[in-house]
Amino acid sequence: MRIVYSASEMQAIANKYREWGKRIGFVPTMGYLHEGHLSLVRQAKQDNDVVFVSIFVNPLQFAPNEDLDKYPRDIERDESLLNKEGVDFVFYPSVEDMYPDGFQTYVEVDKLTKVLEGKSRPTHFRGVTTVVAKLFNIAKPHRAYFGKKDAQQLIVIKRMVKDLNMDIEIIGMPIVRESDGLALSSRNKYLNQKEREQAVCLYKALMKAKELIETGQRDADVIKEEMKKVIEGYPLAKIDYIDINSLSTLEQLKQVKEGDTLVSLAVFLGSTRLIDNMWF
Amino acid sequence: MRIVYSASEMQAIANKYREWGKRIGFVPTMGYLHEGHLSLVRQAKQDNDVVFVSIFVNPLQFAPNEDLDKYPRDIERDESLLNKEGVDFVFYPSVEDMYPDGFQTYVEVDKLTKVLEGKSRPTHFRGVTTVVAKLFNIAKPHRAYFGKKDAQQLIVIKRMVKDLNMDIEIIGMPIVRESDGLALSSRNKYLNQKEREQAVCLYKALMKAKELIETGQRDADVIKEEMKKVIEGYPLAKIDYIDINSLSTLEQLKQVKEGDTLVSLAVFLGSTRLIDNMWF
Known part of the structure; x- marks a missing residue:
């Protein structure tokens, strides 16, 4: 496994693999890797000739009041995990290399980013799509892998790829959970012991939604109300949003629509904001 | 020469040439081709193994009050001209193929687009950078050619390419002029005979600037004032702007800076808006 620090060097490597006719699989991450990331890496290994993983805590997707500075980092542990998985190249650029002086170009997806996470974090997705567009141009993957935990991010990136004619297959992978259900x-590292215990409330609320939908409930307001009650059983939890949306347009649904329903929520445990979702 | 109507087909062709190790030269146009366009095509022929030309009148870069509907089109003449130049592929997509239902992703360059043309046409460059990003992803060129007549466009596209790590060499080509100097x-097709005669005023004003700079004048206000006087000698001409800016940042200059000065202007002849510029 090789660590590449410069964008131009990473791009030159990608060009070489493309010249050789190799299929490139790419997993963009912000590091501090867990089993969720590793499940993407394993799928990328299985599908492609060569696997690139990027580790970059992207300042552009954090608002000034968010957790950029305290976002957890452990590059040595990340490298060791990726090495074990047989990753070929880790791209680990500096902020200065990604956003040099004079940088001023942004990629924006419009409507899909105005709801859910985008409503709570108005500049977040502009930062995500801009960095992902850059990373795609650097790593030149045939396939890129994203977790479904960031459901809206996955939907927004698929839209960007389609709208800008990027020739990349975007693959969404299932959420990996702790034994109690926490995604x-x-x-999660930010949580103290009590918060960690009560963080299961997101999963419990989603399980309640699942149970209601499976027993025939279709009314979105009823389902959201029942989810709210679940969360309210956990005193350390504070709801940011609970929503039920179309998977394709992210428009709010009044009725659950088979095969096109995203149930999602964001909840604060203390000062830590967690998200989770299920697709129906 | 082959005409390709679909983006996915054009992209498949580009992928084939890349697999074969061929260098792709690309000239994006809005059609109604003149010698300026053909000079780009000839350079592209000289530099590359295969040449793609796109013809697409991009609605996204026209404001509602602008000339989208009357923008001149003559695809048969364009095809015949490109065929004579030995172009390999013409990409001639429909608006529906470029902007299908649900399209909502935009590429925006920030500061460079807030001045000059961007000030007069606030949504113009967002349309340009979005369509050029799409065309680059479709045609996958190694080199792309743009005329210096649209100086700001060239500078904005270079910025986009750099900021988004697009692996494409952007080549700016000299302005081609009529015998009297009109770019x-x-x-120009919109001009009636009298307007056409007076349209030379843009070139005359630039020649005045050149003369002043070559004889040692460095004060931007003085130069602009003298250019204004030249234009005022033509009763059908109405100045939109005359400006002197840094070529690298497009910031307004008080003093002409050797090697980093763009003198540019936009002038109405009747209802037709013309632009021209010189680099010093």
Whole structure:
């Protein structure tokens, strides 16, 4: 496994593999890797001739009041994990290399980014799509892998790829969970023991939604109300949003639509904001 | 020469040439071709193994009050001209193929687009950078050619390419002029005989600037004032702007800076808006 620090060097390597007719699989991450990331890496290994993983905590997708500075980092542990998985190249650029003086170009997806996470974090997705567009141009993958935990991110990136005619297959991978149901996230590290215990509330609320839908409930307001009640059983939890949307347009649904429904929520545990979702 | 109507087909052709190790030269146009365009095509022929030309009147770069509907089109003449130049592929997509239902992704360059043309045409460059990003992803060129007549466009596209790590060499080609100095433009077609005669005022004003700079004048206000006087000698001409800017940042200059000065202007002849510029 080789660590590449410069964008131009990474791009030159990608060009070589393309010249050789090799299929490139790419997993963009912000590091502090967990089993969720590793499940993407394993799928990328299986599908492609060569696997690139990027580790870059992207300042552009954090608002000034968010957790950029305290976002957890452990590059040595990340490298060791990726090495074990047989990753070929880790791209680990500096902020200065990604955003040099004079940088001023942004990629923006419009409507899909105005709801859910985009409503709570108005500049977030512009940062995501801009960095992902850059990373795609650097790593030149045939396939790129994203977790479904960031459901809206996955939907927004698929839209960008389609709208800008990027010749890349975007693959969404299932959420990986702890034994109690908590979705894996680098941000889980922020939780103290009590918060960690109560963080299961997101999963419990989603399970309640699943149970209601499976027993025939279709009314989105009823389902959201029942989810809210679940969360309210956990005193350390504060709801940011609970929503039910179309998977294709992210428009709010009044009725659950088979095969096109995203149930998602964001909840604060103390000062830590967690998200989770299910697709129906 | 082959005409390709679909983006996915054009992209498949580009992929084939890349697999074969061929260098792709690309000239994006809005059609109604003149010698200016053909000079780009000839350079592209000289530099590359295969040449793609796109013809697409891009609605996204026209404001509602602008000349999208009357923009001149003559695809048969264009095809015949490109065929004579030995172009390999003409990409001639429909608006529906470029902007299908649900399209909502934009590429925006920030500061460079807020001045000059961008000030007069606030949504113009967003349309340009979005369509050029799409065309680059479709045609996958090694080199792309743009005329210096649209100086700001060239500078904005270079910035986009750098900021988004697009692996494409952008080549700016000299302005081609009529014998009296009028810069070639598809929009010259709009001019009636009297307007056409007076349209030379843009070139005359630039010649005045050149003369002043060559005889040691460095004060931008003085130069602009003298250019204004030249234009005012033509009763059908109405100045939109006359400006002197840094070529690298497009910031307004008080003093002409050797090697980094763009003198540019936009002038209405009747209802037709013409632009021209010189680099010093």
